Amino acid sequence: LTQTAVNFLFKFLVIGSAGTGKSCLLHQFIENKFKQDSNHTIGVEFGSRVVNVGGKTVKLQIWDTAGQERFRSVTRSYYRGAAGALLVYDITSRETYNSLTNWLTDARTLASPNIIIILCGNKKDLDADREVTFLEASRFAQENELMFLETSALTGENVEEAFLKCARTILNKIESGELDPERMGSGIQYGDTSLRQLRQPRSAAAQTRPQCNC
Numbered sequence: 001l002t003q004t005a006v007n008f009l010f011k012f013l014v015i016g017s018a019g020t021g022k023s024c025l026l027h028q029f030i031e032n033k034f035k036q037d038s039n040h041t042i043g044v045e046f047g048s049r050v051v052n053v054g055g056k057t058v059k060l061q062i063w064d065t066a067g068q069e070r071f072r073s074v075t076r077s078y079y080r081g082a083a084g085a086l087l088v089y090d091i092t093s094r095e096t097y098n099s100l101t102n103w104l105t106d107a108r109t110l111a112s113p114n115i116i117i118i119l120c121g122n123k124k125d126l127d128a129d130r131e132v133t134f135l136e137a138s139r140f141a142q143e144n145e146l147m148f149l150e151t152s153a154l155t156g157e158n159v160e161e162a163f164l165k166c167a168r169t170i171l172n173k174i175e176s177g178e179l180d181p182e183r184m185g186s187g188i189q190y191g192d193t194s195l196r197q198l199r200q201p202r203s204a205a206a207q208t209r210p211q212c213n214c
């Protein structure tokens, strides 16, 4: 498989309070299994996976806070140029739900007001310990223009769906002209020569023609 097979590259973030299962969600999406040993080492964690969305091949480049959120030190550079985000809370912890507004403000101010966000109520498998109802979270999502799913990084339920739903929405907005991949910091690159573009100045990257009919 050559680089030309990839149509787009999207930068994604996984944000939310510590302990909500962000690293496990990323791991489940990339490796298709539950991450047993949770370690809280600091650093940038990163994963990528190529997916097919509506006939287009998209490489998702996903950034994990890798424990920085424990110290409220998630940096601007982490957010910069993200096209999409999974905003995660834990359905068994009202505290993590209550902090969603802060995370949302950070994402929209530090990433982009246009960032596409899907709210994920994780640990769906722990329904007996639930502190946040599906209904109230879906209302919150609606009020804040977020997509919404309950997920389980443990069983894998809705994990792939969350990433794909977010990617599909971004792609639809590119194709409708609502999102401009060539805007600085859009978090979107054309895949054709994506590896080269990463290292090229913007002027050179902008000369490459899009592969979609937008």
Ligand SMILES: Nc1nc2c(ncn2[C@@H]2O[C@H](COP(=O)(O)OP(=O)(O)O)[C@@H](O)[C@H]2O)c(=O)[nH]1
Pocket (backbone or CB within 6 Å): 016, 017, 018, 019, 020, 021, 022, 023, 024, 025, 035, 036, 038, 039, 122, 123, 124, 125, 126, 151, 152, 153, 154, 155
């Ligand atoms: N039952 C259950 N536990 C989970 C799930 N996702 C994560 N966990 C557990 O929650 C804890 C925190 O997970 P982690 O991914 O490190 O959270 P992070 O701090 O947001 O990255 C760990 O003990 C995980 O095993 C899930 O979907 N269900």
Ligand SMILES: [Mg+2]
Pocket (backbone or CB within 6 Å): 022, 023, 024, 064, 065, 066, 067
């Ligand atoms: Mg983590």
